[in-house]
Amino acid sequence: MTRNKLGKFILSFVLVVGAIVSTAVDWNTTHLFNPAWHPHARFHDALFLLFLDAMSLVVLWLLWRRSKEPEVAIVVATLFSASVWTPFLYIEALIPGTSLLAADNVPVLKVAGMSLAPNLIIAIVMLLLTIAAYWLARDTRSDA
Amino acid sequence: MILLLPAVAEAHPGGSDTGLMTGLMHPVFGPDHLLAMISVGVVSVQLGGHNIWRIPGAFVGAMVAGAVLGIQQVTLPYTELGIAASVLVLGMGIVFAHRRMSPWPITALIAAFGALHGYAHGVEIPRSVSPALYTLGFLISTSVLHIFGMLIGEVATMQNWLWKGLRFTGAAVTVSGVAFLLQSFSGTA
Numbered sequence: 439m440t441r442n443k444l445g446k447f448i449l450s451f452v453l454v455v456g457a458i459v460s461t462a463v464d465w466n467t468t469h470l471f472n473p474a475w476h477p478h479a480r481f482h483d484a485l486f487l488l489f490l491d492a493m494s495l496v497v498l499w500l501l502w503r504r505s506k507e508p509e510v511a512i513v514v515a516t517l518f519s520a521s522v523w524t525p526f527l528y529i530e531a532l533i534p535g536t537s538l539l540a541a542d543n544v545p546v547l548k549v550a551g552m553s554l555a556p557n558l559i560i561a562i563v564m565l566l567l568t569i570a571a572y573w574l575a576r577d578t579r580s581d582a
Numbered sequence: 583m584i585l586l587l588p589a590v591a592e593a594h595p596g597g598s599d600t601g602l603m604t605g606l607m608h609p610v611f612g613p614d615h616l617l618a619m620i621s622v623g624v625v626s627v628q629l630g631g632h633n634i635w636r637i638p639g640a641f642v643g644a645m646v647a648g649a650v651l652g653i654q655q656v657t658l659p660y661t662e663l664g665i666a667a668s669v670l671v672l673g674m675g676i677v678f679a680h681r682r683m684s685p686w687p688i689t690a691l692i693a694a695f696g697a698l699h700g701y702a703h704g705v706e707i708p709r710s711v712s713p714a715l716y717t718l719g720f721l722i723s724t725s726v727l728h729i730f731g732m733l734i735g736e737v738a739t740m741q742n743w744l745w746k747g748l749r750f751t752g753a754a755v756t757v758s759g760v761a762f763l764l765q766s767f768s769g770t771a
Contacts, residue, residue: 439634441736447635448729455722462602462715556603563726570733 445575446501449515452567453501456522457494459560461487468540490522512575519568526561601711605719608703609727614669614762615699617755619724621672622692623731624748627739628679629688636685637692638728642721644693645700649720652704653713661698661705662766668695670759676752699724 464470470483497518500511529536538555539546547554609615619641626637651658671691679688703720707713738748 439631444634444732444736448732451725451729455725458718459602459606459722462718556607560606567726567729570729574733574736 441574441577445571445573445577446512448567448571449501449512449519449575450498452519452564452571453494453498453515456519456564457491460490463557493518509576509578512572516568516572516575520565523561523564523568526558601713601715602719604708604711605703605716605721606723608706608716608720609699609723613758614665615702616727617758618665618668618672618695618699619727620731620734621669621676621752621755622696623728623733624735624738624752625672625675625679625688625692625731626728627732627735628676628681629683629685630681633685633689634732637689638725638732640689640693641696641699641728642724644696645703645721645724646717648697648700648702649704649717651697652701653707653717655705658698658701661701663763664695664698665702666759666762666766668698668759669762670756671695673752673755673757673759676755677749678752 464483464487467473469475470480470487472480475483497515501515503511505511526538530538538558544555546556547559609619622638622641626634629637672695675688704717707716735748738744
């Protein structure tokens, strides 16, 4: 298997798992069917999930279709994945009143005085995998 | 950090996502699971070619079968010993694996280890979570750990000293496997 193909497989894994995990953790009474949420907030959560799932499929198609410029698909897949997961790092700071946590009593990981929400940890892992996959996928010469 | 992760597993309280988050974090709890799963990724790169997807695929596939047995609470003796042995053997794999080795016996052995790890996850499923989401969670987590192992293997191919360092790391994993085995023996005695 070439490094390029391994990188594309890892990018595909990040896309598929990102869509599945995001949908699975939100499609329940803590988020999408939470009666405490305003119906329009639930509408926006559903909009995000369905958009994410559909776009992930589109990017997967782009990544694996025959193309004279396969490197463009790799860049698009990398940027798409980064655009999904980087907002976890700054939304709380950018928009006052938002929270990474679904409830106040959610236990978080504390490292060196910093609180790391579980979804933040997942986002960091996904970003690391995306960067590594890009590094592998842009190499079209050597064997893995 | 690993010791603190159990708290994270309870991150989304209530609802069906609890199973997914618990499953996602479960393989990261135990250093034996963690070392074995990362080692599978490293060995797959060392064997090269189609083994890069075949070996992790066999491990994850067999995990599902093992998890079903575990969730059904079927009794399998000596699973902890088998898991400890998997760390030892996979550590030795990192030390000795190369591209000319026949992949099939190794694939079969790693699949057997996968079944044991899957069984251990399945048997420890909390009663309050969805078995399907919990299984999905630890399969995803295991796959991520395999990928991290692959990346370690790939980086090690870039420089000869890194490759040698990887072999030494394999020896350290082997020693950890011996420690886990001794711990298991003392636990069963």
